[in-house]
Amino acid sequence: MQFVSAISNEQHTGEALDEVLGEVREQLDGEADFVMTFASYHHRRDFDLIADAIERDLNPGVALGATAAAVLGSGQELEKSAGLTMLAAKMPGAWMHPFRYDDLPRIAEDDDPTGMREAIVGEGREGEPAAMFLLADPFSTPMVKLIPAINAALPGVPLIGGMASGGAAAGDNRLLLGGEVTSEGAVGVAIGGDLRVDCTVSQGCRPVGQPWVITKAKHNLIQSIGGRAVLDVIQETAEQADPEDQELLQHGLFVGRVINEYKDRFGRGDFLIRNIVGADQETGYIAVSDLVKVGETIQFHVRDRRTAEQDLRLLLQSQKLHGEPAGALLCTCNGRGLNIFEEPNVESSIIRGELGESLPLAGFFAAGEIGPVGGSNFLHGFTASLAVFRPQEQE
Numbered sequence: 001m002q003f004v005s006a007i008s009n010e011q012h013t014g015e016a017l018d019e020v021l022g023e024v025r026e027q028l029d030g031e032a033d034f035v036m037t038f039a040s041y042h043h044r045r046d047f048d049l050i051a052d053a054i055e056r057d058l059n060p061g062v063a064l065g066a067t068a069a070a071v072l073g074s075g076q077e078l079e080k081s082a083g084l085t086m087l088a089a090k091m092p093g094a095w096m097h098p099f100r101y102d103d104l105p106r107i108a109e110d111d112d113p114t115g116m117r118e119a120i121v122g123e124g125r126e127g128e129p130a131a132m133f134l135l136a137d138p139f140s141t142p143m144v145k146l147i148p149a150i151n152a153a154l155p156g157v158p159l160i161g162g163m164a165s166g167g168a169a170a171g172d173n174r175l176l177l178g179g180e181v182t183s184e185g186a187v188g189v190a191i192g193g194d195l196r197v198d199c200t201v202s203q204g205c206r207p208v209g210q211p212w213v214i215t216k217a218k219h220n221l222i223q224s225i226g227g228r229a230v231l232d233v234i235q236e237t238a239e240q241a242d243p244e245d246q247e248l249l250q251h252g253l254f255v256g257r258v259i260n261e262y263k264d265r266f267g268r269g270d271f272l273i274r275n276i277v278g279a280d281q282e283t284g285y286i287a288v289s290d291l292v293k294v295g296e297t298i299q300f301h302v303r304d305r306r307t308a309e310q311d312l313r314l315l316l317q318s319q320k321l322h323g324e325p326a327g328a329l330l331c332t333c334n335g336r337g338l339n340i341f342e343e344p345n346v347e348s349s350i351i352r353g354e355l356g357e358s359l360p361l362a363g364f365f366a367a368g369e370i371g372p373v374g375g376s377n378f379l380h381g382f383t384a385s386l387a388v389f390r391p392q393e394q395e
Contacts (some may be wrong), residue, residue, distance in 0.1 A: 001195065001390045003327025004028050004253045005088045005360035007073035011082040013039075013046035017053050022089045025057065032058040032088040032215035035098060035131070036063040036329060037176065038364035041166040043243060046175040048181050055179040062096045062189050063215070064137040067166025068364035071293055077345045079337050079365065084188070087168035087362035089327055093194025097122040097129075098177055100184035101136070106347035107145045116153035121190045126153060129190040131387060133329070134161040136186035138367050139170035143379050146173035146186070151376050158199045159190070159377040159386040162366025193392075198322050200315045200386040203273040203369035204308035204336070205301035208245050209237035211266060212299065214394055217292045220277075221285050222255070225298065229284025237300055248302040255288050258297040259374025266299065268311060272373050273301055275381065287336070289381075303382070305340050312347065312384060316354040325355050325388045330363035332384040337365060347384055355388065 016039075024032075026129055035054055044067050054063050067111035069205030071078055097120065105115040121129055126320060132154065136143060143163070172183070179344035181386035191197065206245040212225035212233060222230050238249050256271030263270060278287035292298075319325070332347055343346070352359050370377060371385030 001089070001091055001326045001389070003087065003360040003389060004072045005085070005327070005362045007071070007076050007078065007083065007085040007362070008113050009078050009081045009083055013043045013049055016082070016084040017050060020084050020086050021053060021057050024086055028088055029090060032060040033091045033094065034089045035060040035063040035082070035086060036062070036362065037086045038068050038071045038362070039065070039166070039209060040066055040083040043067065043084055044166055044172070044174055045068070047176065051176050051179050054349055063100050063176060063178055064133060064135060064187060064189055065312045066164040066364065067174045069330040070337065070365040071164040071347055071363065072330060073362035075345060075348050075361070077088050077337055077348055079344070082129055087329060087360060087392055091195055094191060095193040096189050097128050098189045098192050100177060100187055101141060107142070107149045113149070113153035116149055120154065122152070122341050124246065127191035127192065128157050130195055130381065131199070132159045132188060132190045134159055134186055134370055135175055136163050136165050137160070137173045137175060138163040139183050139188045140184035143368070147370070147379055153253065155384065156196065156375055158372045160167065160199055160329065160331065160385055161370045162364065162370035162385065165365060165367035168193065171205055196322070196390050198319055198390065199387045200319055201380065202312040202315050202384040203380065204311050204382060204384070205256065205273050205303045206268065207256060207271070207299045207301050208241055208249070211258070211297050214292055214294055214296045216299060217294050220287050220289070220291055220296070220372060222288060222292055223283070223285045228309060231279060231284040232282065232284045234235060234300065245302060247309055248304055252303060254301040254303045256291065256299045258288065259376065261297060266297070268314065269376060271299065271301065272378055304343065308336070308340055309346065312350050313354065318349065319355060319388055322326055323390055323392055325359055326357070327360040327389045329387045330361060331366050331369045331382060332363065332364050333369055334365040334367060334380045338382065345353050
């Protein structure tokens with residue numbers, strides 16, 4: 001198994017392609033089996049040129065890509081300039097099955113998941129893929145329905161990717177699958193066989209206070225926890241917090257919803273972090289960016305630069321248990337990067353520092369990140385979703 005990555009900040013698409021493809025061809029032994037490429041909005045008009053060049057020069061089994069607000073690769077994060085980045089791989093013994101959103105069965109609550117599974121992995125294929133990768137246009141893809149449908153069809157299989165962020169309106173984004181480019185829907189690939197894919201989803205938060213059970217709720221409204229008004233509990237949590245947490249609480253508070261209620265204790269990886277999108281002083285209710293139910297456990301969380309760095313470093317420790325990585329894909333939020341770390345290349349530096357300074361790494365800044373938490377896949381915000389590729393024998 002061989003992975004290589006390359007990146008260019010050339011604003012002219014032809015020059016960027018020459019630089020990236022030249023470096024990939026120089027490093028890669030022969031044609032590619034799998035290519036992922038991401039281009040900043042500067043290259044949107046020439047995205048067909050990018051697709052054609054990849055097919056011509058690398059002849060990949062599967063090529064996947066999207067436009068983005070910013071891209072990253074080979075230790076660089078190009079947030080303030082044009083960027084073209086590529087991750088290319090030779091994966092002998094692996095199988096891949098590409099799919100488009102239009103290929104998937106229409107999603108309904110009573111759908112048989114068999115049709116969805118066959119559309120993603122191929123008809124007649126036995127066994128589960130190691131992972132699935134999905135890139136989607138946020139203006140035309142119903143992710144709130146699509147991800148649960150994929151979870152039902154392929155339970156426990158990680159889904160990694162993100163929402164294209166290279167456009168501010170419908171039709172502005174570009175998605176690539178093989179030699180074809182589209183401006184709507186979603187593109188993806190299921191990968192299995194002789195490889196493993198280990199996922200890390202860093203939500204950049206840490207808990208404050210104690211866990212609480214929801215005792216009254218409706219839709220996305222949390223009306224009471226532990227039999228008390230939610231805003232009263234938040235006020236009490238703030239009063240009991242140390243000065244550092246009190247300062248963070250002034251700048252933002254988040255709700256962590258427990259994924260697996262059967263655990264005795266809850267740690268960082270057990271919570272699905274959601275934003276508080278509203279509050280009512282009169283009733284004490286809060287509204288969150290997710291549906292909630294009575295009986296679920298939540299805990300309040302805070303976030304800042306140091307917490308985001310610590311969270312990523314801590315979660316990467318488990319990656320070290322699986323052996324040396326061959327390559328990695330990072331889909332991080334366009335609200336991270338310089339918006340929180342204030343310095344360039346922080347996440348790429350942390351990942352390479354923990355997993356290997358020469359690790360082939362590429363990815364993009366997304367308008368929503370896809371990744372597994374607690375064994376199920378979700379659409380996140382302000383999250384870093386990392387997929388690390390390794391040979392199967394390192395299991």
